[in-house]
Amino acid sequence: MTEKHPIETFFGNARPARGFFTRDVLDVAPGLLEKVLAVKSENDQVSRFIITETEAYRGYDDKACHASKGRTPRTEIMFHQGGKLYVYFVYGMYWMLNIVTGMENDPQAVLIRGLRGCSGPGRVSKLIGIDRSYYGEDLTTSGRIWIEDQGVAPDYITGPRIGIDYAGEPWKSKPWRFYTP
DNA sequence: TCAGTGATTAGG
């Protein structure tokens, strides 16, 4: 290989611009289904995965949303404009991959729960190599991770979010989990 | 059904 691949070398697919991510999380979360999550590994190899399951975490009011407890070093990025990654570590073992959405100071994020052939947010991050270094990465400009739009808007199913019963009603029952059949 | 595992956070 004599020349670096420009990050714009897609397979005819477009990288969504900022405006895709700055919409409300309840639009972006289902909107990410069937989109491609592209990741470039250290040897410049690009791997592509189809997003099949997402969850929406929405603002100060949503008691399941980490930002509902206020601005902390961990949640800081959720207060930025959409398009950046919110990555955090849980249960001493797993990295959670989230995409920040909405406008500045309206903390929201989409948790990526599943890719085609890979179910579970912890497994997703392990599969594609997400770690702390991805915190704050900007999907609209990053050279190592980005979204590609295949021009598909699939039918999807909704259901309550997983693992957030502590949030209580009405939040634990909100149908803010989205997945393809 | 349940233990593992450690960053993050609130509180003293």
Added chain:
DNA sequence: CTAATCACTGAG
């Protein structure tokens, strides 16, 4: 400083 909590997973 201490201790509780946790947007999970794999083994049994």
